[in-house]
Amino acid sequence: MTRRPGLSARLKLTLSYAGFLLVAGAVLLAVVWMYLLRYAPGVITTPEGTLARSVRLRFAPAVALALAFLLLFGLFGGWILAGRMLAPLTRIADAARMTANGSLSHRIRLQGRRDEFRELADVFDTMLDQLESHVSEQQRFAANASHELRTPLAISQTLLDVARSDPARDQGELIERLHTVNTRAIDLTEALLLLSRSNRRTFTREPVDLSLIAEEATETLLPLAEKRQITLSVTGEKAQTVGSAALLLRMVTNLVQNAIVHNLPTGGTVTVHTQTHHDASVLQVENTGQPIPTALLPTLTEPFQRGTQRTRTDEHAGVGLGLAIVNTIVQVHDGTLDLSPRPAGGLLVTIRLPVAPHGPSPNGIG
Ligand SMILES: Nc1ncnc2c1ncn2[C@@H]1O[C@H](COP(=O)(O)OP(=O)(O)OP(=O)(O)O)[C@@H](O)[C@H]1O
Ligand SMILES: [Mg+2]
Known part of the structure; x- marks a missing residue:
């Protein structure tokens, strides 16, 4: 984008400063002039009897000189002051230019006291x-x-x-x-x-009962659980929230599928529990399995992160996107996701979503 060059901010500030000084000086001198007009006579007679030009008459050239000095002083001082004031802005502009050219590693790191410029630089x-x-x-x-x-x-x-x-x-x-x-x-x-x-927040939001979603997800995955001799159970109460039923179903399905495939080889258990706290609808998926190192937990929600079982060769050798998808869905629903290892092995996943707003909803609940 090109713009016609105008006066620089430094020049504008200098002119304003000098202008202000000039006006203030002129007002002051005008007051003195009025005073002289009123109290000092135009001509005075000296004791020797000669006429002398009064102070009034000698005032005009002095005024002109003072104003000229004020103008020069204002321009010079203004130029120096404006330069000092605007120096941080130059640094910020330089940084912005480098960013625009593709360098993201540069930082302004403005020193000094907190003022508007420092705040701008810190935000940047x-x-x-x-x-x-x-x-x-x-x-x-x-x-x-x-x-x-x-x-x-x-x-x-x-x-x-x-x-x-x-x-x-x-x-x-x-x-x-x-x-x-x-x-x-x-x-x-x-x-x-x-x-x-x-990742886009463009889905339509509708009242959703997490307990119904949990039942639907477990029903679909029941054959997989049976094949691995895993006991799958759903407990708890209604847990109303607002969001996309399709995305929330995908979220619960991913969690239950994880709980089944990352379980003990046989004879494990998976429990899905829903409940309503006063400010949140809570869904918990808990499963038995191998102990999980705590240090590993924060990485599991990152895309393509698989846990320790890299050698699984069965048909559910995943790519490591399941929990990343869950995390994204939770975020776009303004909820929280918490993973905690069970002491005896396995994982407890807790999801908290905002409760449905009160008042009548399309299907009479919430
Ligand atoms: N319920 C769970 N119990 C034990 N470990 C789990 C559980 N859920 C996830 N994990 C660990 O977290 C890792 C990442 O899970 P995620 O669902 O993102 O990927 P995945 O299951 O390996 O593959 P995908 O889901 O893409 O098919 C898993 O590889 C596993 O090690
Ligand atoms: Mg998975």
Whole structure:
């Protein structure tokens, strides 16, 4: 964007300062002039009898001289003062220019007492901190996503190469393996799409009962739990909130699926519990399993973070997006997500969502 060059702020401040000084000086001199007009005679007679020009007459050139001095002094002083005042602004502008050119690592770090400029510089630095971490997070995400998407493609390529070099091989097995790999790639792409879609806050909000959502999710996952001989139970009461039923269902499904697949090999338990506190609707998913190191917990909600069981080879070898999706859904619903390891092993996940606002709702609850 180009703008026509105008007077610089420094020049404007200088002119204002000098102008103000000149006006103030002129007013002062005018008052003195009025005083002289009133009390000093135009001519006076000296004791020797000669006429002398009075103070009144000698005043005019002195006024002109004083005003000229004030003008020069105002311009000079104003220029120096404005320069000092505006120096922090120059630093802030330099930093903004560097940011615009793509350097996010530069900081202003303005020293000195807290004033408006210091506040602006500090806010700018904080904004740069956030921007830099956001950009590096995005870069990490893109790199991880590309890596994960390349894996199934590379496996397919290898399978096809083998088939081409050995046409006598069993085609049925090849098709089966290609199918599995392809399904994995589709799941991954869908998870990525879901993650980016749930990040937008554009969904329509409706009253949702978490206990119904919990029942729906567990019903779908019951076959998986039975296959792994895991006891799955839903307890608790109605827990009303407001949000997207589809996203909240995905959230609970991801949690229950995690609770099943990251459980003991057989004979584990999973409990889904819903309840209403005075200010929040609470959903808890608790499962038995291996002990989880506390240091690992904060990383689990990051995209592509898988826990310790990297060697799982079953059909639920995940990509590590499940909890990242849960986290995003919780955030866009203004809720909180808390992971805590159970002393005997396994995990307790607690989600708190705002309770539905009071008053009649479309389906009579809330
Ligand atoms: N309920 C749980 N019990 C024990 N560990 C869990 C539980 N939920 C998640 N984890 C650990 O957190 C990691 C990340 O979970 P997340 O759901 O994000 O990924 P994933 O289950 O490995 O893959 P995906 O969900 O994308 O298929 C898991 O690999 C697992 O180690
Ligand atoms: Mg998962």
